[in-house]
């Protein structure tokens with residue numbers, strides 16, 4: 057059996073520890089740890105330039121800081137600025153991260169370094185989770201969260217400084233945020249001119265929604281002082297950021313803490329999963345102690361490698377079986393993500409199987425070896441067809457550097473790149489900004505909600521194609537979010553902007569209220585927000601298929617997902633009646649999942665998302681009601697919501713997506729894979745060797761013109 061992880065101590069634990077009567081020993085441990093942390097902070101390359109950095113921030117409104125991975129930017133700079141007095145008058149230093157896990161773990165570390173309880177002076181805020189209080193002065197958050205905050209406080213007036221960290225990632229949120237911060241900065245530094253216009257513009261976009269967003273009054277906002285902006289990364293093309301911010305100054309922090317030896321393969325690896333597996337065991341059997349971090353592209357891949365590692369561990373001789381796996385990916389519930397940060401039990405080596413969420417900012421204690429197959433799953437968008445899909449592509453050099461940087465944080469490390477050195481030089485320097493390869497509907501809706509009406513004229517750092525913007529405007533119009541002059545004036549549009557979901561999902565929830573199937577749609581949106589609810593282990597394929605059949609609906613995957621969710625709820629309900637504690641109930645659910653070949657982690661996450669979205673819609677005054685057995689209503693509602701993703705069967709058994717005319721196939725994971733319905737709607741397009749559609753439901757083709765007349769003429 058796999059050993060379980062001990063709990064790591066937190067600063068809170070340490071404080072409590074002091075209260076113990078026999079606390080002397082504990083006290084000494086705490087003091088020793090504090091001493092260690094202090095020494096560590098002093099040894100970071102950034103420590104020697106503290107004064108200079110603070111000076112530069114004083115002198116420049118916008119500053120670009122480039123420093124090697126592990127030099128101490130993320131954890132130290134906010135503390136330097138706090139100590140230099142930038143939080144006077146209750147102002148906050150905000151630090152944005154592209155990923156939730158980085159925001160959480162860095163905040164925990166900095167709270168520990170400051171010897172404060174998390175959520176007091178140092179806190180974090182991510183979607184659906186807030187660990188801040190009125191005394192928080194250093195606040196880590198995701199870039200998406202700060203964008204949402206701008207809806208409430210257009211001038212971000214509580215912040216004296218905003219640090220945009222890991223800007224090289226160029227997530228769509230980072231890019232939108234940069235454009236917005238530029239505007240905010242201008243408005244705050246010239247309050248009499250730009251600020252007025254800015255507030256007016258924002259207010260205009262929100263005329264009818266003041267109740268929902270309760271924005272700051274103009275007079276309150278006007279009290280703001282200038283906003284300092286710091287853009288930070290280890291692998292940044294400082295020049296393009298500097299140009300975008302009108303020739304902003306860039307400073308470089310030299311030096312890294314520990315060296316990382318980079319090794320390449322002689323030949324390209326035809327099967328990167330197999331190569332990863334071999335490298336894991338090569339390290340385990342031949343290298344000195346130290347944990348391993350292997351980068352894979354997604355949950356399914358991680359889970360299949362995890363199973364293969366377990367199989368091989370069993371084949372190792374006694375004494376070498378001390379290897380354990382820990383997965384970490386975005387859709388894993390936060391507390392399970394935190395397992396990756398716990399130390400392995402003594403005598404064990406852990407191998408963390410991660411997506412690129414562990415690529416930037418995070419420090420995973422114990423990691424000495426990084427395995428990088430050089431691939432990443434990325435969004436890709438075709439503005440001509442309007443279709444977004446996920447594809448696996450090579451990383452950029454910047455990403456490769458970030459990945460290797462995870463190895464040298466506590467001592468010298470090694471990075472095994474699973475491709476030849478000649479391939480590295482062929483990689484692009486930086487990642488193509490996400491804004492250039494994703495569907496922009498969400499961005500456009502957010503900008504509109506912020507009062508920015510002229511999307512094409514918006515000062516993006518790199519403009520998305522005009523066609524992509526127009527396509528998104530059209531899509532939002534077709535979904536009823538924008539009026540025919542592309543204004544966010546309808547209540548539906550404002551409700552959609554309030555929900556932190558893809559606009560199509562938000563629309564589905566709003567429509568579900570009318571179709572009286574909100575309960576079912578809420579389940580579906582939650583279940584579609586996680587990866588792979590079912591799993592099919594190779595060795596038990598038939599059993600897994602039979603288990604899935606018991607939930608399957610002949611109408612398709614959406615109702616099947618509802619069935620799974622309800623069955624799991626029933627299982628929980630039953631354990632409740634036997635007066636079980638929460639932990640026992642979870643154990644029962646876990647067992648039920650194993651018996652039914654349901655992915656427990658995904659289901660747990662879907663349950664969390666479900667309760668969070670339910671909170672949002674209740675706040676909006678919706679109360680979930682069920683359509684009972686009348687699944688026809690539910691399928692009609694799916695059609696009315698996802699009409700842009702409809703496809704018709706072709707004589708050869710393939711499908712033609714109606715909005716793009718692309719040929720697509722039903723994915724083998726769908727319950728409709730073999731039963732060919734005449735007309736379907738789907739939620740996801742996956743491009744591998746073919747175009748596959750996933751999460752598919754059978755609909756009546758006549759419903760399309762009836763329920764989406766704005767898109768389908770009656771005779772089509």
Ligand SMILES: Nc1ncnc2c1ncn2[C@@H]1O[C@H](COP(=O)(O)OP(=O)(O)OP(=O)(O)O)[C@@H](O)[C@H]1O
Pocket residue numbers: 100123124125126127128129130131132161162165289290313416417418419421461464465466
């Ligand atoms: N949660 C943590 N636990 C243990 N040590 C940590 C933790 N976070 C940071 N450190 C230590 O502090 C050092 C500096 O981390 P920091 O995140 O500030 O660097 P950085 O320059 O921002 O790096 P990157 O560009 O990779 O994010 C790390 O190399 C590590 O030694």
